[in-house]
Amino acid sequence: MALFNVLVVDDEQEFRDMTIKRLIKRDIIAEGVESGELAIERIKHGDIDVVLLDVKMPGMGGVAALREIKQIKPLIEVVMLTGHASVESGIDGMKLGAFDYLMKPMEFESLHEKLCEAYERKKIQQNKIEQAQIKHDMFFFPG
Amino acid sequence: MGPTDTKEKYYRHLRKGLFSAFFIFILVPTIFVSWVTLHNLRQSAIQRIEMFGVRMAEERSDAIRQYLDQQIQILSTLSGMYPVKVMGNQDHLDRLFRAVNERGHVVDLLVVDAKGTQLSYVGPHRAAVEGKNYKEAEWFNDVLIGGKHVSDVFLGYRNIPHLVVAVTDPLKTYVIRATINSETFNALLHQAQMGYSGDAIIVNPEGNFQTPSLQGVKELTSAERELLVHHEGTNSRVMDSFLYTTRWIKEGQWLLIIKFKVRESLGSFNERRDNSLMIIAAATIIFMFSAVLLCRYMVGKLERSDRRRADMDQQMIQVEKMASVGRLAAGIAHEINNPLQMITNQAGWIEELLPDEDPALVKNFDEYRDAVSKIKFHVIRAGTITHRLLGFSRRMTTEKECIRVNELIEETISFVENEALSHKIIIERELDENLPTTMSDGPQVQQVFLNILNNGLDAVDHDGKITVSTRADDTSIYIEFSDTGPGISPEVMKQIFDPFFTTKEPGKGTGLGMSICYDIMKKLGGKIDVNNKKTGGAIFTITLPLRKMGEPGHEGEGTFGYEGSIS
Numbered sequence: 001m002a003l004f005n006v007l008v009v010d011d012e013q014e015f016r017d018m019t020i021k022r023l024i025k026r027d028i029i030a031e032g033v034e035s036g037e038l039a040i041e042r043i044k045h046g047d048i049d050v051v052l053l054d055v056k057m058p059g060m061g062g063v064a065a066l067r068e069i070k071q072i073k074p075l076i077e078v079v080m081l082t083g084h085a086s087v088e089s090g091i092d093g094m095k096l097g098a099f100d101y102l103m104k105p106m107e108f109e110s111l112h113e114k115l116c117e118a119y120e121r122k123k124i125q126q127n128k129i130e131q132a133q134i135k136h137d138m139f140f141f142p143g
Numbered sequence: 144m145g146p147t148d149t150k151e152k153y154y155r156h157l158r159k160g161l162f163s164a165f166f167i168f169i170l171v172p173t174i175f176v177s178w179v180t181l182h183n184l185r186q187s188a189i190q191r192i193e194m195f196g197v198r199m200a201e202e203r204s205d206a207i208r209q210y211l212d213q214q215i216q217i218l219s220t221l222s223g224m225y226p227v228k229v230m231g232n233q234d235h236l237d238r239l240f241r242a243v244n245e246r247g248h249v250v251d252l253l254v255v256d257a258k259g260t261q262l263s264y265v266g267p268h269r270a271a272v273e274g275k276n277y278k279e280a281e282w283f284n285d286v287l288i289g290g291k292h293v294s295d296v297f298l299g300y301r302n303i304p305h306l307v308v309a310v311t312d313p314l315k316t317y318v319i320r321a322t323i324n325s326e327t328f329n330a331l332l333h334q335a336q337m338g339y340s341g342d343a344i345i346v347n348p349e350g351n352f353q354t355p356s357l358q359g360v361k362e363l364t365s366a367e368r369e370l371l372v373h374h375e376g377t378n379s380r381v382m383d384s385f386l387y388t389t390r391w392i393k394e395g396q397w398l399l400i401i402k403f404k405v406r407e408s409l410g411s412f413n414e415r416r417d418n419s420l421m422i423i424a425a426a427t428i429i430f431m432f433s434a435v436l437l438c439r440y441m442v443g444k445l446e447r448s449d450r451r452r453a454d455m456d457q458q459m460i461q462v463e464k465m466a467s468v469g470r471l472a473a474g475i476a477h478e479i480n481n482p483l484q485m486i487t488n489q490a491g492w493i494e495e496l497l498p499d500e501d502p503a504l505v506k507n508f509d510e511y512r513d514a515v516s517k518i519k520f521h522v523i524r525a526g527t528i529t530h531r532l533l534g535f536s537r538r539m540t541t542e543k544e545c546i547r548v549n550e551l552i553e554e555t556i557s558f559v560e561n562e563a564l565s566h567k568i569i570i571e572r573e574l575d576e577n578l579p580t581t582m583s584d585g586p587q588v589q590q591v592f593l594n595i596l597n598n599g600l601d602a603v604d605h606d607g608k609i610t611v612s613t614r615a616d617d618t619s620i621y622i623e624f625s626d627t628g629p630g631i632s633p634e635v636m637k638q639i640f641d642p643f644f645t646t647k648e649p650g651k652g653t654g655l656g657m658s659i660c661y662d663i664m665k666k667l668g669g670k671i672d673v674n675n676k677k678t679g680g681a682i683f684t685i686t687l688p689l690r691k692m693g694e695p696g697h698e699g700e701g702t703f704g705y706e707g708s709i710s
Binding site for chain 1: 308477479480483484485487488489492495496522526
């Protein structure tokens with residue numbers, strides 16, 4: 001499994017810490033923040049591939065955060081985390097470009113799988129863009 | 144039972160009240176007007192009788208006066224024609240008697256000289272008057288002073304009532320007296336037609352009868368004596384249901400009284416009154432009958448609409464209760480989900496870390512691994528429950544969605560399976576694998592399933608079987624729930640979908656379950672049928688219409704549970 005960076009955004013510290021621990025155990029570089037605002041700050045400064053984003057958080061909600069993230073770094077894939085009562089938010093998120101949503105409580109395995117799939121897609125997208133960039137460069141700066 | 148009694152009483156009161164209102168405001172005025180009209184008719188009829196009476200009294204009094212005048216005239220003629228010598232001659236008087244008495248109404252003739260000595264007599268009582276002196280007799284003196292005399296009816300020497308007419312000759316040398324046959328005189332009076340109970344009599348101012356009563360009475364009643372008051376012309380008045388017409392005759396010496404029984408004389412009026420009464424009675428009966436029908440109809444209608452409203456209220460309460468239970472359940476489920484997530488995570492973490500350990504060094508390595516996997520299993524179970532609770536709360540919003548009936552059944556069975564197992568009831572599934580999906584309201588359909596399953600469990604009680612089968616044709620999906628219970632009695636069958644009908648003990652069932660099911664299915668365009676199987680036990684068949692996405696639903700009109708209620 002290729003290494004990639006995951007940012008866990010959840011206001012519940014225990015959930016965040018445990019998820020990070022378990023991701024690291026699976027060789028994924030994971031870190032966490034507790035709010036949408038902090039997540040946006042973090043993304044601006046660092047190299048994040050996939051964001052695990054809770055829908056229901058104090059302050060900036062998950063959906064609003066998703067919108068900003070997609071504006072700043074469209075390539076970053078986002079997996080939404082919802083409760084049963086906020087399935088609609090997850091669906092809204094997907095319309096805004098989230099990779100998928102997961103309903104709590106879920107098995108860690110499915111979370112892991114979802115994150116990997118998200119990263120795969122990010123890689124594909126990135127490759128496509130790089131190819132396009134190369135073509136573009138060759139056209140404008142040949143030789 | 145209490146409230147039902149009160150309601151019954153209320154509607155009974157209402158019916159009575161309405162009927163009384165009809166009675167008072169329409170019938171009573173009608174009766175009053177009829178009474179007034181009849182009374183007026185009667186009064187005018189009495190007036191006509193009065194006029195008739197007055198005419199008759201005048202006619203009779205004229206006839207009597209004429210008769211008496213005629214008698215006086217005859218005697219005056221005789222006395223004018225013959226001197227006392229001739230009249231005193233017995234033979235001559237005999238001849239005269241025969242001449243004047245052709246009609247036979249003169250009983251006798253008597254001639255008395257101016258000194259009161261009897262000169263001659265013709266009549267049946269010669270012996271009694273022979274040689275008698277009349278000097279002291281009142282009538283004799285009366286004649287000598289006034290020239291003529293008409294007596295009251297008196298018994299005289301012969302002890303039979305008779306009437307005496309006497310005159311004197313122009314020179315007052317003798318007096319001739321005639322006794323007039325009372326019957327001839329009476330006949331004059333009694334010619335008048337006065338009906339069965341009527342009467343015509345002549346009395347003197349003392350009230351003594353001068354003529355016999357047609358009714359055989361001998362004297363006036365005390366009320367009738369009040370009539371003995373002198374008055375001019377003819378009077379009439381009504382006393383004791385008799386009409387009395389009175390007229391003084393013979394210079395105020397006699398009172399002619401003619402009396403009619405008012406009722407007998409009202410012949411044509413009575414006939415008209417009877418006709419009117421019959422029409423009024425017939426109209427009254429018809430009216431009362433229609434009033435009763437109308438009252439019954441109106442109150443019945445009111446009762447039905449009241450009952451329907453009460454049913455609806457009850458159902459709304461039930462729905463609201465379910466909704467609040469649903470909200471509560473959703474809240475709890477949501478709160479529990481987070482800790483459940485933490486438990487899974489922690490257990491998962493342990494599971495992940497375990498392989499790093501050396502099994503040889505950890506004494507209970509396998510036990511730990513088992514425990515962790517059990518924790519995970521039960522968290523999944525708890526998760527299923529919270530999902531179900533959340534699903535239950537979402538049931539309150541009615542939505543059309545694509546439903547898979549078999550899945551709904553599986554889910555519903557899972558709600559009751561534990562209870563079924565504890566009562567040793569097997570729930571068997573005969574589900575059509577290729578059952579099509581349909582557009583309907585999943586949660587509501589599920590509520591119906593749950594209700595029927597619960598009723599089935601109650602019916603079977605223990606050690607039995609409930610079979611759920613599904614099948615479909617081109618138009619509908621059929622879901623059958625058959626049980627091995629005792630079946631449904633005909634009485635229960637009749638009322639099974641009635642609101643508040645329950646076979647359960649008081650306090651155990653609202654009696655709304657089946658009625659709500661009926662409403663739900665009607666609203667969704669389907670239906671519920673109940674039957675008993677020949678082999679025993681009941682069978683409920685739910686028919687759900689088959690609809691593709693986008694197809695307009697044929698929903699029952701109106702609000703929930705109202706139009707659909709069974710009446």
